[in-house]
Every structure is written in C-alpha cells, then in structure tokens.
Amino acid sequence: MHDVSQTIKITIFDTTLRDGELALKRKLTVEQKIGLAIILDEMGVDAIEVGYPGAFHKDYDEIFMVSQQVKHSTICGLASSQPDEIAAVAAALKPAVRGRINVFTPIGIQANMTVSEVLETIQSSVSLARNYCPDVEWSAFDATGSHPDLVCKAVETAIKSGATTIAIPDSLGVASPVEFSHLIETVMHQVPNIDSCTLAVHCHDDLGFAVDNSLAALDVGARQIECSINGLGVRAGNADLAKVVEAIAPNSTYYTAIDRSWLNQASEMVSQFMAGST
Numbered sequence: 001m002h003d004v005s006q007t008i009k010i011t012i013f014d015t016t017l018r019d020g021e022l023a024l025k026r027k028l029t030v031e032q033k034i035g036l037a038i039i040l041d042e043m044g045v046d047a048i049e050v051g052y053p054g055a056f057h058k059d060y061d062e063i064f065m066v067s068q069q070v071k072h073s074t075i076c077g078l079a080s081s082q083p084d085e086i087a088a089v090a091a092a093l094k095p096a097v098r099g100r101i102n103v104f105t106p107i108g109i110q111a112n113m114t115v116s117e118v119l120e121t122i123q124s125s126v127s128l129a130r131n132y133c134p135d136v137e138w139s140a141f142d143a144t145g146s147h148p149d150l151v152c153k154a155v156e157t158a159i160k161s162g163a164t165t166i167a168i169p170d171s172l173g174v175a176s177p178v179e180f181s182h183l184i185e186t187v188m189h190q191v192p193n194i195d196s197c198t199l200a201v202h203c204h205d206d207l208g209f210a211v212d213n214s215l216a217a218l219d220v221g222a223r224q225i226e227c228s229i230n231g232l233g234v235r236a237g238n239a240d241l242a243k244v245v246e247a248i249a250p251n252s253t254y255y256t257a258i259d260r261s262w263l264n265q266a267s268e269m270v271s272q273f274m275a276g277s278t
C-alpha cells in the first residue's frame, strides 16, 4: 500500500520474458513463461512483455497462452515496423484482457536511414498498430545513439500516429545518468504533443547505470520504467525491477503498484531459469 502523500504513479513494465529471455542460452518453455507471468500479475506489475514473434516463432503461442491466463496486467508483444510482425502480435494478443503492441524503430546513427525514411516508417507502423489495438507503445531503438533533434521529431511523429506510450531506450547502455536525464528533459521540452502520451525509459546496464538512469529520468518526466527480474536482459542486462521498486518505495513523490512481498519468489524463479540455461 502506498502512502497517500505519494502522488505520482510510476508504471512498472516487466520485460523478463522478452528482453530477459534473450540472455538465456536455453529458451523458456511456455509453462515457465505462464508461471512467471502469473507471479508478475499477482505482484501488481502493470505491463508484462512476453515475446517478439517476428524474431522467434514460438513467442506467438506464448503471448497467446499468457494472454489467456493473466487477468490484470497488460500483456505486451514486440514488433518491428514490418506489417506482418505487427499483425502477428495483434493476433497473439486476441485473448488478452488488456493488450499492447510495442513497435520499435531503429533511430541511431547506425540505422542508416534518412530522416524522412525514419519518420515515414514510424508513421506507417504506429498507425497500423493503432488500427489493431488502442494501446500502442513506440520504442526509439538506440535513442542515445541518435541526434536529440531526430529523437524529438520521431517522438512527435509517433504520438501523432497514435502511440499512447513512448519509450526512450538506452539500448546499448552507453549513457550516464546526467546524459540520459538530459535527453529525457530535451524530449519533454521540445516535443509539443508530449503530454498526450506516457513517457517510458528502457535502460541497459553495460556501464552499470541501468537503475540509476531509470530513476534519474523520473524527476524530468518519465512515468514508466521498463525493467526485469534480477535485471535479466541482453549483454549486461536491464534495470533490475526489485532495485527500482525498492528505491521508489520510500520516495515521497512517486509510488508503484508493486506488492513487494512477491519480489523474492519472482527472483528465485528467474534464478532457476538462469541456472537451467548455463
């Protein structure tokens, strides 16, 4: 239960079953995904990202079956801007009480696309996703490896195209807390329609800053943190959900809906996944 003086709810988006699974040598079974998703749902996680069917065919069935079991959390599937990937996530989410399509577009310097190609790709993919689902997240893959002006233009375009959540990832884990919160602040100040979406952050731990970057972003306007149990995720991992939630708990401004009594059970389950994958 949060203190009534804590006024701003921070949405907790768990990506253990999607980004986290990428770190495992042996992929999770559908039973393992359902088992963890039920605990995350009980724990009060707002959104659970279950898979990326465009890259892994098995993730389609897993999103479908987790969607049948979970009653409270929003179930999310990842898609690139390819129309068939977006359609696959939409179909897999059919049984979900609440579903979300997370569309990502690479916008870093290495993406090798012109500005107009990037913006057209965002416009067409996010609009398509919105035709299937009222809850669409757009993720600016490699935002910290891009020019801030392009990040802002891209975010504005995604919101105009119907995105309800915008994620700014530090995809390669290259930013310090000062640099990352400066980027979030720039987006908050320069994007005219930013108030019509929830701003999310998705940080990787290559420099050991995933949790610090996520928390620093709150004071400049981020309202969703993407994280994972035990920080499981590609390379050095994602922000650790328990560390994020424990850091927010005593804060007088922010609160989460997480019931922290479930944290150990979730951590033990994911430790077993990790041990079984070596």
Ligand SMILES: CC(C)C(=O)C(=O)O
Binding pocket: 019, 078, 104, 139, 140, 141, 142, 167, 169, 170, 171, 172, 202, 204
């Ligand atoms: C696909 C996106 C959200 C991602 O995992 C990243 O940028 O790290």
